[in-house]
Amino acid sequence: MEGQCFPHEFWALEEVVRVRQDYLGRELPTFLPYAAFEALVGRFKGSCKQRALECLDETTGIVLEAANELVALYLGRYPRAAAVGGVCPAHRGYGGCSIKAGYYTKVAAIEDSDIFTNDHFSFRQHHAEFLTRLKRASLGLDNSSSWDQAQVESQLTPLSKLLGRGVSVDKFALGVPTGVDDELQLMAACLAYIKVSIKRMVDNVPLFIRNELLNDVADKKAVPKRLSEHLETVEAQGLLDEDARVVRTRAKLESRIQRLKAAVKLLGNPQALPQALIAG
Known part of the structure; x- marks a missing residue:
């Protein structure tokens, strides 16, 4: 799910430059306009919701099938109840929940309406990773370029000896100033937040599924209770008062x-x- 939610379309550097200029205020150099960050992240909002709902729908179908088998197995212990039509709605009702109109829809709406995270560690980690990759790409040092990795590292050897410490290609790329450093910082921040946001969704969707669907199916004691809630008639409910054994x-x-x-x-x-x- 994480790979499917992450945006596959790219933001052209020229477009990011334009967005930053549109929102640029009185910020000093190296300070980025937050409104530009919001505008770029806003383009991603909502793209994960549809895939998450599709995942919930697919899981619901699987869980309902398992729940129906569980109900059929349970009703097999009640010969008279199995022959009564009023018991049938229990098969359809057990484990069913209105996912799109329920709790998860509210959570997804909150995710789309706000930009927030307390997971500063993950954000900083992803930001550093994306910034390194963006800087390498902007300098033509990415793995897909015509530069030979071994050749680049050999050229950095004299610099490493001069500084008295090793200088990797990544450190070199981060240390070289470019005319679009601010834009690269902005892009890295946007990608890092999107990564954190997707990870949050990846955790929330299974948690919601466990709470709304799987817990009841996994709890054998909940079967009689859920069955009695969905029986149509009092007579049908009376058939489940006693287990045949x-x-x-x-x-x-x-x-x-x-x-x-x-x-x-x-x-x-x-x-x-x-x-x-x-x-x-």
């Missing part, structure tokens, strides 16, 4: 209790014991 077991136990009571009564009246043995 429980009825048979109860009858055996009641018969045993009666025999034990009779035995206790005989033990309390020793004179009647010989007659009972003869009658037995």
Whole structure:
């Protein structure tokens, strides 16, 4: 899901330059206009919602199929109930929930209407990764360029000796100033936030599925309760009052209790014991 939600279309550098200029105010150099960041991220908003809802719909179908099998297995223990039409809606109702009109739709709407994260660590980590890749690409040092990686690293060897520490291609790219550094910073920030936002959705969708669908199906004790909620008639509900095996077991136990009571009564009246043995 994460790979499908991440935007595959690209933002041309010229377009990012134009957006930054449109929103540029009194910011000092290296300070980016936040409105430009909002405008670029806003183009991504909503793109993940449709895929998430499709994922929920697909999962709902699978869960409902499993739930129907579970209900059929449970009703198999009630021969009379299985033959009553009023029980059938339970198959359709069990595990069903209005996903698009429910809690998740509200969560998706909040995600689309705001830009926020407290996960500063992940944001900074993704920002650094994207900025490095963007700087490499802008300098023609990306892996797909005509530059030979070994040749570039060999040319950095004298610089490493001069500085007394190793200089990688990534460090070199980040240290070289360009005329579009501000735009690259803006692009990296947008991509980093989108990455964090998608990760949040990737966690929320399965969590919602577990809470709204899977927990009930996984809880055997919830089956009778959910069935009784979706039965149409009182008569149909009455058919689920007793498990067939429980009825048979109860009858055996009641018969045993009666025999034990009779035995206790005989033990309390020793004179009647010989007659009972003869009658037995």
